[in-house]
Amino acid sequence: MKEIHIDTITSEVEKLCIDACCNIGDDVYNSLKKAMDMEESPSGLGILHQLIENIEISRRDVTPICQDTGMAVFFLELGQDIHITSGYLYDAINEGVRRGYTKGYLRKSVVLSGIDRINTMDNTPAIIHTSIVPGDKLKITFAPKGFGSENMSAIKMLKPSDGIKGIKDFVFETVNNAGSNPCPPIILGIGLGGTFEKCALLSKQALLRNLDEENPDPNLALLEKEILNEVNNLGIGPQGLGGRVTCLGVSILSYPTHIAGMPVAVNIQCHASRHKEIIL
């Protein structure tokens, strides 16, 4: 059985935190550059230009692309033939967050409870989703989530008869309600099916796909293109001040559901679409 020491996990998580917050992926960078060709609004163009420049400064200075370095969300794929040694896996992740957010000068934004709102001062606890998978590898994906966009996300339990139109209408309603708050241009993660909680999780997992990757399901790929086109016709534009580019990409994940239901979740992601992974 393969063994992984918790210290390895902690040090990798520490690096992931800093890397993800300061080095935004090329998919987003290139997509913003492409968006410059499409944008018609002069202020929209100015904003896109600032966003591109901001990414370049962040990479050069190793500073976070956005001051909201998010709540630390992890997706773990844990091979069933692995043995984690010398401690508890989740403690190792949280210690990595503690170190990464301090060493990287990242903002600590987590409060102990929704009611007393006392800052935990180390950005823990992290949100950790674990899947047990075959094999002897541990894949750690870190996707910090800022709350400008998280706050504007929504879930709805549609009826089966609502169909594709029902799904689309809910997406447009969510994006319209969000307006400028999630810092457009946005990226949409959409979960279809499952149960209430599975659907919300799917919508967040959908955001892990890079903007330059196609959906492997041709029906979903088509639906994504249609939604992208129609969202960009809403006119919200960069920062919600009006313009052509409201959304950089749509990513849908679907799961079987119950005969009686059609859950739909929309997780809105700002242009600071940060996610980095490591396989141990």
Place this chain on the structure above:
Amino acid sequence: MAQHILSSPFDYDLSSVNIGDSVLLKGYIYTGRDAAHKRLYELASENKPLPVELKNQAIYYVGPCPAKPGHIIGPCGPTTSGRVDKYTPLLLDMGLKVMIGKGFRSKEVVDAMIKNSSIYLAAVGGAGSLIAKCVKESSVVAFEDLGTEAIYRLYVENLPTIVAIDTKGNNLYVEGIKKYKR
């Protein structure tokens, strides 16, 4: 769309500044977000003195990252303004002249802006590292215990913003979207 260079304090008429205009800000501004606003509001409601004088000043809704060694401030882009709307009309009545943030404002805020001839400027959300370059001085002036939510006094130069709501209550978040909707 005009371009303006505006200096703080704003002891002058802002009625010639219109929605969609671009503004480069210069001077001292205060930061403040949810928790700091709650405290300012509570002090003001009880007629207690505020730790900062708001008359003709600007508040920037921001919670910066810690500054790296050699940096004045960490990334400091705007946070969603609507979360402090509950507290804003009172602060406007106390003389607050300029607000910098991102996103919609409530009707109550817009009404209080018209009454007090104030403007609301949109900074670019997510452009934290770029905006940090515009900050030339930074010090905590109140509520230090709130950490990133403390009130800082910043000296900014050429901070790029767009006029989102003007003194007449015109709203770029409404008009801009109307213009590009298909």
